Amino acid sequence: MPLDATAAAQRFAALDLLSTLAVVVDAQGCIVFANAALEGAVGLSRRMLEGAEFAPYLSAPSLLRAGLDTADGQRPSYAAMSFDTGLQRPAQDPLFVHVTVTAVEHTDLRLIELWVLEQQARQDREERLVEQAQANKELVRNLAHEIKNPLGGIRGAAQLLEMDLESKELKEYTQVIIHEADRLQSLVDRLLAPHRHPHQLVDLNIHEVCERVRSLVLLEYPQGLKIRRDYDISIPEFKGDRAQLIQALLNIVQNAAQVLSEKVCTGDAEITLRTRVVRQVTIGRQRHRLALELHVIDNGPGVPDHIKERIFYPLVTGRDGGSGLGLPLAQTFIQRHHGLIECESMPGRTDFRILIPLP
Structure with missing residues (x-):
């Protein structure tokens, strides 16, 4: 009928x-x-x-x-x-x-x-980011453990060898081995950091996180950089790990500030922190009624084309001296909040968009 x-x-x-x-x-x-x-x-x-x-x-x-x-x-x-x-x-x-x-x-x-x-x-891209981050996490975790054990043996052997050496010149070589082993150990510790600390959820306001990050970055760049606020103060509190969210946002904002170095020197470097609420959002095939949308927008040169699709891969960086760990760690911390980071970039404007479901 x-x-x-x-x-x-x-x-x-x-x-x-x-x-x-x-x-x-x-x-x-x-x-x-x-x-x-x-x-x-x-x-x-x-x-x-x-x-x-x-x-x-x-x-x-x-x-x-x-x-x-x-x-x-x-x-x-x-x-x-x-x-x-x-x-x-x-x-x-x-x-x-x-x-x-x-x-x-x-x-x-x-x-x-x-x-x-x-x-x-866009949904396909989000799904790829989620799957990519999960694969990266497992790869990095396994690789770090595989490196850590022999690294301790190499350092210990170098120390024992140094004790038996009388030549100062030869001891310089063992010091190089010990120093490089310590450097690699530090790198491994950073790779494992997200997996070592328990997820500590508290009621938090995202703007407290933004203000904390803003003050830390402006202490590092007291002149030549403006960090503008564009907040939606109606965004409700939600359960989150304060330390992890601060670290995730700090990694993104610091990364933006570093690529703005030339504009910092001329005094026209600008980063915008923008918060909004979006409705009916899909994150990794999961539909959410409400979500926090946090943008970090800079007026820098943009992400180099050859790494645009790989910026959330570990050890991928477009900056001399960069470790390539900041963005992958940020993605891991946001995913622990069931969220996602994505990036759109062109010369003059790079926008990192953080999505986190709201209750």
Whole structure:
């Protein structure tokens, strides 16, 4: 029995919570329900859309009609067809989308979901970052343990050898071995640091973290650098590890300050700390109703093209003398808060965006 508008609105109300565009059609392809995201995309109200055939809203209507014919509502729900096309919008340019057609089980209805291709690419990038960080963490952890044991043996052997040497010149060589072993030990300790300390959650305000980092960096750069505040003071407190969040943000801001060295000398170096609340955010395939969005924006030269895709890899750096550990450690600390860091960069503007779910 066909659903009336009220029954459809009640049955499919959950689709309004999605940021993806969604529409339910009957076997003839006429709209039974359109979610709020689709209303906003096409600029038409749900009432105006209901009852109209949906295929003409797509640049390739024949593909949709084929998908509707393929879907079988008597079998368990599955994506019968998917394709890329344009979503036609009155008085606006088409919106390029990825479309899937899914049968609604035991009915003649079809669920059509449309992902804006830019949004889909972003979600894919976020998933890659999460997977990359997890793989990096395991690799670094295992590698550090493999290095640590023989390193202690090398240092101990050099010390014993030095005790038996009488020549001052030869002792200089053992000192070089001991010094380099200590340097490598320090590097290994930094690689293992995120895994050694327990996650200590307290109620915190993100702006206290921002102000702490801001004061630390300005102590290091008292002249030539401006760190601007652009805070949304309505952001609620949340459970977090204060020390880890300070360290993560400090690594990013210090990294930005270091690449601004030339502008610091001329007095026009600028970093902006911006906080916002965003709604209906997907982080690593997990949907969150609310999330903190913290931007660290600088007016520096940008991330070199050859390392843009690898800046969160351990030991990758575009700066002479850099360790390549600051950003991977920051990513690890933010992921321990179920969040993510991503970066968009071009000459004159680099934006590190930190996302952390809010309760």
